[in-house]
Amino acid sequence: GAGVSQTPSNKVTEKGKYVELRCDPISGHTALYWYRQSLGQGPEFLIYFQGTGAADDSGLPNDRFFAVRPEGSVSTLKIQRTERGDSAVYLCASSWTANTGELFFGEGSRLTVL
Amino acid sequence: AQTVTQSQPEMSVQEAETVTLSCTYDTSESDYYLFWYKQPPSRQMILVIRQEAYKQQNATENRFSVNFQKAAKSFSLKISDSQLGDAAMYFCAYRSAYTGANSKLTFGKGITLSVRP
Numbered sequence: 157g158a159g160v161s162q163t164p165s166n167k168v169t170e171k172g173k174y175v176e177l178r179c180d181p182i183s184g185h186t187a188l189y190w191y192r193q194s195l196g197q198g199p200e201f202l203i204y205f206q207g208t209g210a211a212d213d214s215g216l217p218n219d220r221f222f223a224v225r226p227e228g229s230v231s232t233l234k235i236q237r238t239e240r241g242d243s244a245v246y247l248c249a250s251s252w253t254a255n256t257g258e259l260f261f262g263e264g265s266r267l268t269v270l
Numbered sequence: 271a272q273t274v275t276q277s278q279p280e281m282s283v284q285e286a287e288t289v290t291l292s293c294t295y296d297t298s299e300s301d302y303y304l305f306w307y308k309q310p311p312s313r314q315m316i317l318v319i320r321q322e323a324y325k326q327q328n329a330t331e332n333r334f335s336v337n338f339q340k341a342a343k344s345f346s347l348k349i350s351d352s353q354l355g356d357a358a359m360y361f362c363a364y365r366s367a368y369t370g371a372n373s374k375l376t377f378g379k380g381i382t383l384s385v386r387p
Contacts, residue, residue, distance in 0.1 A: 215374075
């Protein structure tokens with residue numbers, strides 16, 4: 157499709173497990189963003205890529221969270237030793253470049269840690 | 271750091287009536303973008319309307335319009351002729367327009383809009 161694609165749509169895991177969430181941005185978009193949205197709240201910034209490099213990872217809550225974008229397109233958000241507090245919807249967004257207007261969002265991946 | 275405040279957690283409007291959603295923000299920058307996003311139960315954020323800070327004219331998109339007051343740092347959304355499909359969560363968001371600055375969107379906490387038939 158032409159939009160931002162995120163997989164899986166839903167993920168249920170047990171506390172302590174490792175999780176990967178994938179984002180496929182709109183073709184040609186160089187900027188890619190990860191956000192985390194808790195129930196009833198606004199999205200909170202996690203990390204931003206410009207091309208292959210993480211331009212800003214100041215929103216990652218701790219070192220259990222890591223994200224990569226090795227070829228400047230698809231990105232993977234990795235969460236180690238998951239905790240119940242990690243349960244949230246993880247949103248991915250992309251834009252043509254930085255500072256050029258709106259972000260286009262995927263439908264998110266809902267992570268539930270039991 | 272920029273902040274976005276949406277102080278109304280919920281609002282309700284009668285179908286075909288008009289409703290205004292409030293948003294204020296804080297920034298020291300002079301050039302930026304402001305957005306209203308809609309998030310239905312499907313979770314996908316959908317852009318409703320955008321405003322460039324350097325433009326004095328308020329943005330309009332069909333039934334949606336904004337009241338942008340730069341000096342007051344206020345950015346409200348007016349929905350005219352409300353429809354059942356407008357029911358969703360609405361988020362106000364800020365983004366710097368400066369090249370090299372962090373280009374992330376900063377969101378408010380959102381407001382849940384319900385539409386009564």
